[in-house]
Amino acid sequence: MPRLVAIDRPGGPDFVAELQRIWDAGDAAFPVDQRLPARAKADLVGAMRVGDDVERGDALVVATSGSTGAPKGVVLTHDAIASSARATSARLEIEPDDHWLACLPLSHVGGLSVVTRALQSGTELTVHPGFDAEAVMNSGATRVSLVATTLARIDPARFRTIVLGGSRPPVDRPANTVATYGLTETGSGVVYDGVPLDDVEVRFVDGEIQLRGPMLLRTYRDGRDPKDADGWLPTGDLGHWLDDGRLHVEGRRGDLIITGGENVWPEAVERILSTHPAVDDVLVRGCPDAEWGHIVEAVVVTNGSPLALDALREHVKSSAPAFMAPKRLTLVEQIPRTSLGKPIRTATQP
Template sequence: MHRLVALSLGGGDRFVTELQRAWDAGDAVLPVDQRLPAAAQQSLIDRMGASIVVDAAGRHRRRGGWAVEPGDALVVVTSGSTGEPKGAVLTHAAIEANAMATSSALEVDPTTDRWLACLPLAHVGGLSVVVRALLTDTPCEVHDGFDAAAVADAARRGATLTSLVPTALQRTEASAFRAILLGGSAMPAERPQNTVATYGLTETFSGVVYEGWPLRGVELRAVGDEVQLRCPMLLRCYRDGTDPRPDDGWFSTGDAGAVADDGRLSVFGRVDDMITSGAQKVWPVAVERILAQHPGVAEVAVVGRPDPEWGQAVTAVMVPADPTNPPSVDELRDAVKSQLPAYCAPRAIELVDTLPKTPLGKTQRWRI
């Protein structure tokens, strides 16, 4: 029987060793986020049906787990940005396809390049770095999460490639790396030329679209404004056995977007996030990009609030840079109207101390 092995370990050499050990035995691996409280980690392990747990104290068998299929490599928990997380079952063939396509796009040379994995290994942003390094025999340094000083030191010692989220990029000397894969949340309005904006999902084991262009073997289309993709990187199913792929293999991402005639993808945001105000469609991400550039805005999320006249009122939920002197709604409206139609401008502001986020910094809009 092929088992699911839960790796309840921080980033480092032991994680990589135990990952390879499980694969050599024909087992699949569930990385467990070490930032979760102990009770939440145990609940996750139970829900995903792991038969073995590897933690700081050793290797433990547990009852109640169930088998994985031959060829299964990973069960990676989705970020939960839209609700309850799910476990995406990824095969060895899928993760190899991802590793090879990524390495080809970046022209990775194992003799001169060196990967740095400095994002949490329970999510594809960090885990995919380790996996593609293993599968391409490219040297890799694995950190236990992001630390700006440690990242700078790794670059001085020869790391040339890494994967970051925008919040980490702000604390990194980007020029120290040959290339930086950037994903996880909305891209900064301005960013270094050696960064690569990626689009992908847990279900594709990280980015499969670079700067709007699909990687080798990836097909894209938009159906009813929703992005769909078909590629060898896709999950086999979720851990509960449900298969989100129809017979033709096209996976509905839940993201709104469009594919241009030349094949380039534009993503507007989650389909469920779209605001309909006075019969007009407003995509929150486009408005947020403009508001985030206002000096009085530290963080912002745009949502639709019920409104008797407009159906939904465009509302800016904002963390002000200076809580004693937040920008006015008229200031923010003027900023948006300078770049977008007037109906996209917020009609109200809600001031908050923080915005709810996933561990990788994605705003959990459904909780606002």
Template sequence: MHRLVALSLGGGDRFVAEMQRAWDAGDAVLPVDQRLPTAAQQSLVERMGASYVVDATGRHRRRGGWPVEPDDALVMATSGSTGEPKGAVLTHDAIAANAMATSSFLEVDPSTDRWLACLPLAHVGGLAVVVRALLTDTPLEMHDGFDAEAVAAAAERGTTLTALVPTALQRIDASALRAILLGGSAMPAERPPNTVATYGLTETFSGVVYEGWPLHGVELRTVDDEVQLRCPMLLRCYRDGTDPRTADGWFATGDAGNVADDGRLSVFGRVDDMITSGAEKVWPVAVERILSQLASVAEVAVVGRPDPEWGQAVTAVVVPAEPASPPSIDEFRDAVKSQLPAYCAPRAIELVEALPKTPLGKTQRWRI
């Protein structure tokens, strides 16, 4: 019988060794985010049905776990950007398909390239780097978290490839690396030419669309403006046994977008994030891209607030760059109306000290 092994470990050689040990035994692995409080870690392990926990003190058997299927490799907790995390069950074939497609796109050469894994291994953005290196026999350096100086030192030692979130990109000299995969949150308006904007989900074991173009084997379509994927990288099911795929293999992402005639994907945001104001549709991400470029804005999220006249009022929730001199509604409306229809312009501003985010920096709009 094949079991689920929870790895409650930081990034490092022991994590990789324990993952390989589990796989050699036919078991699957549940990476546990070390930044979660102890109670939350224990709750995750219980909900996902792990039979063993490996932590700093050793390997521990626990009651109440349930089996995995023979080809299952990973159970990855979803980001929780819309609520309670789910466990995406990914097979060895799925993670290998992602690793090989990415390596082909980047033209990875194990004789000259070197991967750096510095994102949390409990998230696909970090763990996918490790899996790519292992499956392609490419040298790998691992850090237990992001540190700008450590990334610079790794580049001096020969690291050529890594994956980051946009907030981390701002803290390093990107030119020191050959290529940087970016995911996890909205892309900056301007970024270095060696960065690659990726689109993917926990359910696809990280990015499967690079710079809008699907990787090899990835099919895209939209149904009622919702992006759907069909590809060998997709999950088998969720840990509770539910299969979110259609009978013919399509997965509804929950993201709104468009696939152009040439096959390139544009993503507008979560379907549930769309604001309907005066019968007009407003995509928050489009408005946020404009407002985030203003010097008066440190961070911004756009949401719809209930309004008796408009149904929903477009509202900018803002972390001001200078709290003593916050931006004005006129500044915001003028900026948005210069690029989008007037109905997209915010009707109100709410000032906050910080926006709620996931550990990888993705704004949790549902908590605003």
């Protein structure tokens, strides 16, 4: 029987060669997060049951980020990653002379999917051990996958296309960027700039986004299948179709702030606050309150300029209802985020 084999090495040609060797042997690969200490690596390898059997046709086990709990092992088949590669390459209009750069963590699907996409399409591929702005600019690549924080450190004009995943894209993002929506369970982004990829179906159940398509996971490593009997995957995200037919993702169901009976989505407030001249980075969350149920809190990294709560409130109220304005301001040195730039809202709880 094929088995699960760990790849515990940094990004580079050796990583790609090891992945190909594992696949040639009929086994499945589990990329290990290189930023973890030895004990954490050992615990994760054990949790993913490295060395145990996998089903024939399984290609990868990818750990979810674990920002809201213990990481789950997402099992992706060869058929699923091939479907993802075909659909993303078609949408991005990949050319024979294109050159992909992988510089995000390969333990996460946002970085690993660049590698699998290039291998499936035969596109030239460069893999870096991590993000380094100078190395990215000198890579010679034409396509790259980044997150908002890394995008800000390079000249975007250097690339034909920049695929943006992870956290919310910047309001003034360059024209050559494509904002993606997807989960580890979908093998990569499956909605590009609000438009589902070919063969990807989207529906809403009580406001929750559900997805179906050939690139979805087979199961979790513990045997649980999050899809229903008809193949629909509940995402835990709420959203709706915009008037122009594009998907709008409101956010995680658990992130919704209900204050005085009004619904406030953190990302909507973050987008407004990020345009304040004193704000360098921001996270919005709800705090329990006896009078309002919850109040909106802004956790802010400033650029060194003084900042007061009243100024933030007025900035929000200039373009949104007053109930969306924060009632609490907390100044911090850094916003806690996952490696792909997603804010960890629970990490800022008092």
